[in-house]
Amino acid sequence: MLYSIVFVFLLRVVNSLGESLLQNGDFSAGIAPWKCNNCDGEVINGELSITKRKADWSGPYQILDARQIDQLGGFLNLNISVNPSQDITVSVSLIYTKGGETFYPPDMFRVIAQGGEWSKHTEHYSIPETVLGADTIKLAVSADPVADFLIDNVFLEEQVIDSNWKKEANARIDTLRKRNVKVTIAGDPIEDLLMEVRQLTHLFPFGTAVVVDELSSCQEHSEDSAYCKFTAENFNWVVANYKFKWRYMEKNQGVWLTESQDKMMDWTARNNISVRGHCLLWAKVITEKNNNISNQVLLLLVIHCNT
Ligand SMILES: [Ca+2]
Numbered sequence: 309m310l311y312s313i314v315f316v317f318l319l320r321v322v323n324s325l326g327e328s329l330l331q332n333g334d335f336s337a338g339i340a341p342w343k344c345n346n347c348d349g350e351v352i353n354g355e356l357s358i359t360k361r362k363a364d365w366s367g368p369y370q371i372l373d374a375r376q377i378d379q380l381g382g383f384l385n386l387n388i389s390v391n392p393s394q395d396i397t398v399s400v401s402l403i404y405t406k407g408g409e410t411f412y413p414p415d416m417f418r419v420i421a422q423g424g425e426w427s428k429h430t431e432h433y434s435i436p437e438t439v440l441g442a443d444t445i446k447l448a449v450s451a452d453p454v455a456d457f458l459i460d461n462v463f464l465e466e467q468v469i470d471s472n473w474k475k476e477a478n479a480r481i482d483t484l485r486k487r488n489v490k491v492t493i494a495g496d497p498i499e500d501l502l503m504e505v506r507q508l509t510h511l512f513p514f515g516t517a518v519v520v521d522e523l524s525s526c527q528e529h530s531e532d533s534a535y536c537k538f539t540a541e542n543f544n545w546v547v548a549n550y551k552f553k554w555r556y557m558e559k560n561q562g563v564w565l566t567e568s569q570d571k572m573m574d575w576t577a578r579n580n581i582s583v584r585g586h587c588l589l590w591a592k593v594i595t596e597k598n599n600n601i602s603n604q605v606l607l608l609l610v611i612h613c614n615t
Contacts, residue, residue, distance in 0.1 A: 329372055329384070330447065333462040342370050345448065355391075355460045361453045368459065369448040374404075378440050383467040386416055386431045388449070392457035394423035399450050402435075404442035413439065416447075423455065432467065485512065515545030515584065520552075524571035527578070540579045547584040548572065554588065554609075561608075 331341055335351045342349065346366040348359045358368055390398050399415040417431040439445060449459060470476075491503070518539055523546075526536035539546065550556060551569055558564055576583050588609050 329376060329380075329464040329466070330370055330462060333464075335460060342368050344368050355458045357456070357458050358449075359456045361451070361456070363453055365448070365450050366453060367448060367450040369403075369446045372402075372445045372447055372464075374442050374445045377435060377442075377445055380466045381435060381440060383469075384433045384435060385463070385465050385467050386433055387428070387461060387463040389426055389428045389460045389462075390419075390421040390457055391426045391459075392421050392423050392451065392455045394455045396421060396423070396452045396455040396457065398457070400431075401448050401450070402439060402445055403448050404439050404445040406442050411438065411442075421451075421457070426458075426460075428461070509544065509580075511544075513545045513582070514543055515547060516543050517549045518546045518572075520548045520568050520572045523575045524568040527571040527575035536575070540581070543581065545582045545584060546576060548586070550586075552586045554586075558608075 332338075335342075335354050335356050339349055339351050339356065342356065344358065344367070346363060347361040347368070349368055350357050350359075356368060361367060386400060388398075388400060392398070397418055398421050399418045401415045402413060404411050404413075413436050416433045417429070419427075419429050421427050421429075447462075447464060449462075451457060489505070493501075516539065519535070522533065522535045523539065526532045532540065548569070551572075557566060557569065573583060
């Protein structure tokens, strides 16, 4: 029996921007209300120049209206243009305080900016629920202290969701994710046949990052924990959260640690789940310091792939 697989997914469609949460993001009115944390900040030709930074966390910041963030909740659009004196990773984060304690949620985004040229970056950001109800919230820009940098056109705005998104998403699902079902029944024709078709799986890759040791443990004990059951029931692709990275598999050169990874692979094979690997090298590594990958490193990467 042939039957097609229908899978429903939702896309958020953003058409327009709403309320702005930052002031003077284009630095047309000088520096205020921006401030500089452990650095010097000066507006030159409508761009904010940041110098004398002493640490990763040194950089410009602006205090946001915490009540405004509470009211918006949901999703924001962040734009920033950066021009560093040399290649650096620039991070933008929301740092907040609650009850006198300071919290540092994961960065809103992190980007490698090329030295000596302007690059424009846009990120869609979901406000973590923990940020809501904060006493103070600040948006902070930070980077490796080896470089000075210029920033301009920093905008943080509410994302306004197009109310037609669901209709449009359903139309795409009809076109892209469905096809007709043809059922052939052998034997004599039967009148008023009632047939039920139950979907057991689908071909649309739907994945998650998993903890290797959890799946490995299920394989080792031949018994699925709630974590493993949930993974098997809901996903057909997984990626290990970190244990397939080179530095975890070969902490000491020539000594490969693959026991839990191998067990995880056995578990995923048994459950018909595909596994996506990790990047072999991150762009951050291949910077000006080391933009020539030696033959020896290439050989090690090939060994890593085959291990
Ligand atoms: Ca400007």
